[in-house]
Amino acid sequence: MNTSRSPLPVRVVALSGGVGGARLAAGLQQILAAGHLTVVVNTGDDFEHWGLTICPDLDTVLYNLAGIHNPETGWGRADESFQVLEEMERYGGEVWFRLGDRDLALHLRRTEWLRQGLSLTEITDRLRHMWAVPSRILPMCNEPVRTLVHTDEGDLPFQHYFVRRRCEPTLVALSFVGGEQARPTPDVLEALAEADLIVFGPSNPYVSLDPILSVPGMRAAIQRAPGPKVGVSPIVGGRALKGPAAKMMRELGELISPLTVVDHFGDLLDGFVIDQEDAALADAVILPTLVTDTIMVDGQAQARLAQEVVEFGLSLPVHPQR
């Protein structure tokens, strides 16, 4: 499902949460020369489950870049079975997070490696090599950061809010527990400094990209990076393509609009990409704007959008203040 063009020898860093960001990353991997993509991934929704450390966004990016993801959900493995989960129910274990058998093997191995003292960066690099993924996948930091969702029903760890409660409670605010102790890793800092382009994936601004940006030193490193920064809207026609971004915007008193995303990240961006459905909003965006089809229905659409984002991004003048 590759494009016919030759791979671009352009170094791109993509910031990503789960499904939306992972799909754009898969498109970028298709069009860039091997090894030229680095994905910096949110770890704020990592959690401990069944005694194991689970990193949903890292795994979604890994599975998408390896082409072994479940194409229907966007997360989890294709051809997955649930034997352990079924049995865990008998033992009174928690089954609201539907861990598949193949997926579970990864969590077991990662947890073993963490106990042996390997960093999450080292572990993630091992895993992507095991799947022959040509792109680098970097956790935003090695320290545990955990998104805590303050709701009208009290505080909920992210996966409890997101999966167990299906985002039903009303969002009041978010905090990233452990964030103060975290630092961007040397790998992340190096990738940002060397990037020809930095892409903010079409991920949830509040629970996917904000945790990344909350790591002390991360915003400054992005601002300092010489390459242009371009964002891709996760909001299309007044709805979120995936997940609770639209519901969160409403509950935070914001307009459900790409403009809200621009407001949120505007000081970091040199350009913004919105969907053709929102073409009428283009003039209201305070940044250079690309209007295109942002819906990634398949690998070809991923590659096409990636190509347009890269061409647009590289054409941008870098914000003068930096």
Add this chain to the structure above:
Amino acid sequence: MNTSRSPLPVRVVALSGGVGGARLAAGLQQILAAGHLTVVVNTGDDFEHWGLTICPDLDTVLYNLAGIHNPETGWGRADESFQVLEEMERYGGEVWFRLGDRDLALHLRRTEWLRQGLSLTEITDRLRHMWAVPSRILPMCNEPVRTLVHTDEGDLPFQHYFVRRRCEPTLVALSFVGGEQARPTPDVLEALAEADLIVFGPSNPYVSLDPILSVPGMRAAIQRAPGPKVGVSPIVGGRALKGPAAKMMRELGELISPLTVVDHFGDLLDGFVIDQEDAALADAVILPTLVTDTIMVDGQAQARLAQEVVEFGLSLPVHPQR
């Protein structure tokens, strides 16, 4: 597969390792009144694997008493799948110990409970209740004890010797690491004191029963117990029914014979059961001896042997010195 007799209201404690002891325990459970059987199980071959605590003998006893064991191997679950194991191989994990998916759920849950501070006794009791097993299953102690096999190729943790190396290295000696710190649990002491009969299952004397007897205070508690003690030979016609007992006897310079087992435990026993194939040895046994068919080919054979062992055991005069 029950016998037609009414259940015996006799309290029996069976000491057990894995498959052989578990089969006799399953027979005892069939013939005794509900709740009258307590199985005290070897934990010397427990080990840490994939970051989980695995207790092979406890699980073999549980699975056999619950009737969910693999009838061909005697250990592991019936109708088992190996999705996680298959995937673990890709991640470079250890796959020489073939953990099935259903089995794995138990190890995950037990490890979670251990981390929460529950004792192995409490955990095992939860598990047997979850499977509606009417008999009590007790680990020999709550402290970790690990059988270390000293061989001509160096020291090997038990499962490495037993499963990974298929018992190929020559046995020199055994030690039970951590054993000095261990104590029989109050549950074990109470069960022994109240037993109408104590049965040494047809388990490996060196790596199944010796670890139990090595727990400081265990031998004295058995000697002190008022009920008669009867052993069942794991050696039939010069071979071990299961596992490496015969090979170990040879390597330790012992005769491969039921007489070697009698020598080994004789001071603790009031009677001994040998197979009809060894009938000629009956006169050489220094204890009252029952000669019968000890091969447990199915549930009916298990119940028949159990019935004979109990009737024989209850007929024995208790050793006068005690």
